[in-house]
Amino acid sequence: GAGVSQSPSNKVTEKGKDVELRCDPISGHTALYWYRQSLGQGLEFLIYFQGNSAPDKSGLPSDRFSAERTGGSVSTLTIQRTQQEDSAVYLCASSLGGAMVAQHFGDGTRLSIL
Amino acid sequence: AQSVTQLGSHVSVSEGALVLLRCNYSSSVPPYLFWYVQYPNQGLQLLLKYTSAATLVKGINGFEAEFKKSETSFHLTKPSAHMSDAAEYFCAVSEGTGGFKTIFGAGTRLFVKA
Numbered sequence: 001g002a003g004v005s006q007s008p009s010n011k012v013t014e015k016g017k018d019v020e021l022r023c024d025p026i027s028g029h030t031a032l033y034w035y036r037q038s039l040g041q042g043l044e045f046l047i048y049f050q051g052n053s054a055p056d057k058s059g060l061p062s063d064r065f066s067a068e069r070t071g072g073s074v075s076t077l078t079i080q081r082t083q084q085e086d087s088a089v090y091l092c093a094s095s096l097g098g099a100m101v102a103q104h105f106g107d108g109t110r111l112s113i114l
Numbered sequence: 115a116q117s118v119t120q121l122g123s124h125v126s127v128s129e130g131a132l133v134l135l136r137c138n139y140s141s142s143v144p145p146y147l148f149w150y151v152q153y154p155n156q157g158l159q160l161l162l163k164y165t166s167a168a169t170l171v172k173g174i175n176g177f178e179a180e181f182k183k184s185e186t187s188f189h190l191t192k193p194s195a196h197m198s199d200a201a202e203y204f205c206a207v208s209e210g211t212g213g214f215k216t217i218f219g220a221g222t223r224l225f226v227k228a
Contacts, residue, residue: 105157
């Protein structure tokens with residue numbers, strides 16, 4: 001079956017532009033997570049969605065970052081007025097929900113800000 | 115608040131030697147613990163998880179980890195390293211209260227020498 005799909009796989013943009021990153025989770029997965037992976041920094045939690053509950057946005061680094069999940073499926077992470085420090089790999093994961101349930105990861109979007 | 119510390123950002127072993135990757139966690143409640151592996155340009159894949167059943171957990175590719183509450187540790191081991199084990203390994207913790215947020219360690223890159 002299809003896994004978690006992220007698009008684009010690579011994105012290069014100029015400083016100050018807005019970018020949208022897309023995540024298609026595994027069908028039926030109620031939980032969806034976004035992480036940022038910078039070189040040597042591990043995975044930084046950004047936000048997660050669980051069903052119809054209010055998302056946990058506690059990891060978003062600034063108000064330039066936002067995310068939405070439409071219809072309980074596809075999610076979009078938006079970064080406004082990009083800065084060079086936003087350059088990283090953005091990973092999306094989905095799961096059936098629950099703290100003990102493993103997450104299934106996409107291959108990520110590599111974002112480069114010039 | 116939960117946290118994860120992985121000791122050693124890089125570990126190098128010879129092919130056939132024991133692999134030991136260290137992980138210590140901090141959690142205010144009994145945790146759920148995970149090890150994930152990441153190959154170049156890919157997302158993370160689950161190796162194994164601890165969910166309060168057996169303290170010795172066996173995973174894929176011959177890896178296992180032991181949960182030691184008294185030491186707040188969840189070290190990953192494999193008796194005999196293979197070249198294909200070269201990758202980055204992440205330890206992660208999540209709690210069953212207050213949501214499903216997962217915190218990842220900074221990662222340990224494993225090098226396997228022929």
